[in-house]
Amino acid sequence: MSTLILTLVIGVGLGALYFLVASGLSLIYGLMHVLNFAHGAFLTLSAFVGWGVAQALGADTWGGFLFSILVGALVGAVFAAATELLLIRPLYERHIEQVLVTVGLSFAAIALFEGIWGTDPVTVAGPAWLVQTTPVLGASIPNKYWVLIIAAGLVLAGLVLFLKKTRYGTIIRAGVENRAMVTALGIDVRRSFTLVFAIGGAAAGIGGVLAMHAMTYVSAHLGSTLLIFAFIVTVVGGLGSITGAAIASVLVAVLQQVANTYLGGTGDFIVVVLLAVVLLVRPTGLMGRKA
Numbered sequence: 001m002s003t004l005i006l007t008l009v010i011g012v013g014l015g016a017l018y019f020l021v022a023s024g025l026s027l028i029y030g031l032m033h034v035l036n037f038a039h040g041a042f043l044t045l046s047a048f049v050g051w052g053v054a055q056a057l058g059a060d061t062w063g064g065f066l067f068s069i070l071v072g073a074l075v076g077a078v079f080a081a082a083t084e085l086l087l088i089r090p091l092y093e094r095h096i097e098q099v100l101v102t103v104g105l106s107f108a109a110i111a112l113f114e115g116i117w118g119t120d121p122v123t124v125a126g127p128a129w130l131v132q133t134t135p136v137l138g139a140s141i142p143n144k145y146w147v148l149i150i151a152a153g154l155v156l157a158g159l160v161l162f163l164k165k166t167r168y169g170t171i172i173r174a175g176v177e178n179r180a181m182v183t184a185l186g187i188d189v190r191r192s193f194t195l196v197f198a199i200g201g202a203a204a205g206i207g208g209v210l211a212m213h214a215m216t217y218v219s220a221h222l223g224s225t226l227l228i229f230a231f232i233v234t235v236v237g238g239l240g241s242i243t244g245a246a247i248a249s250v251l252v253a254v255l256q257q258v259a260n261t262y263l264g265g266t267g268d269f270i271v272v273v274l275l276a277v278v279l280l281v282r283p284t285g286l287m288g289r290k291a
Contacts, residue, residue: 002138007261008254009136013145015253016152017214020207021230022237022245023159024080024200030240031172031196033095034088037102039204039230040223041109042079046072046205047212047222048117051124059125069151069209076205077198084197106224113220121219124212144214151210152249155203159242162199168192229253232271236278238285247286 021043028036050068057064087105091097130147133140163169172192174181204223211226212218233252237244255274256267263270278285 003261005137005139006141007257009139009141010145011254011257012250013148013214013253014257015250016145016148017207017211017226018229018233018253019152019246019249020155020203020210021226022233022249023155023242024203025230025234026237026240026242026245027159027172027196028200029234032088032092032193034098035095035102036083036088036197036200037099037227038083038105038109039102039200040225040227041106042076042083042201042204042223043208043211043226044109044113044218044220044223045079045208046076047208047218048113049075050205050209051122051212051218054124054126060127062127065127065130065213069206072205072209073202074205076201076203076208078201080201080204081194081198083201084194088197089193110220110224117218117220119220121217124216124218126213130213148210148214151206152246155206156242156246159199159203163242168195172196229271232275234285236275236285238287241285241287244285244287 021039024042025036025039028034028039050072053071054064054068057067059065083102083105087101088098091101130142130144132143134143134146135141161169163172172195207226208223211222215222229252233245233248236252237246237248252271252274256271258267259265259270260267
């Protein structure tokens with residue numbers, strides 16, 4: 001029983017990490033129809049800068065940990081906004097070129113990060129509490145997963161409040177539902193594109209800093225590794241649906257962990273099977289809209 005509880009909580013915690021990355025991907029595609037393969041670069045840069053900030057302020061202190069998360073969110077937002085303004089905006093309605101430029105940026109970013117911080121993973125330390133455990137129904141749950149769950153919950157709540165309670169959020173939500181109609185009403189949804197990219201980058205930045213603490217290392221390939229599962233989550237949940245991304249994140253990660261624990265480490269295979277089933281049975285995803 002304790003093994004099952006541990007597996008489920010770790011799965012939910014890992015799902016929280018997937019959501020932090022996938023939420024931005026889903027929101028960006030929902031409004032802008034841009035598949036951003038450079039999203040992992042936002043995460044990786046935020047992780048490296050966050051690591052540097054934590055080292056400067058005290059890696060084992062809560063102040064350094066929390067401030068590194070804030071800095072990571074800011075770095076991710078700025079990097080994402082700059083990407084939209086300089087690379088994506090000139091290529092709207094040219095989807096092939098958009099994909100190519102984001103793929104190119106992703107590879108270039110990895111090479112740049114390896115040139116600056118090296119090719120070997122850098123070990124990361126944080127507050128001692130993160131590596132300790134909390135007993136739950138006989139299972140010892142690593143505290144770092146509680147932090148991931150809380151962070152994802154706060155980001156999800158913040159996104160929902162922003163989308164439902166603010167003017168820009170209403171425009172973005174309407175643009176996701178029916179971009180042509182919003183444009184016909186005289187509202188230029190493109191003004192919101194940079195903001196959407198920045199929000200997605202900030203969420204990825206938070207995920208990057210928390211990912212390096214969860215995995216206890218940071219490397220130039222951290223973002224690209226997580227991006228694979230984030231894309232799977234985005235497709236399974238439904239492109240453009242934040243709710244779908246949240247549900248799919250937990251579903252994918254829990255299935256992955258259960259399979260790794262009870263089915264001989266076949267978690268990644270089970271996730272790919274789930275993706276194939278969803279694409280065959282419901283191509284729009286769990287919460288996606290029909291075209």
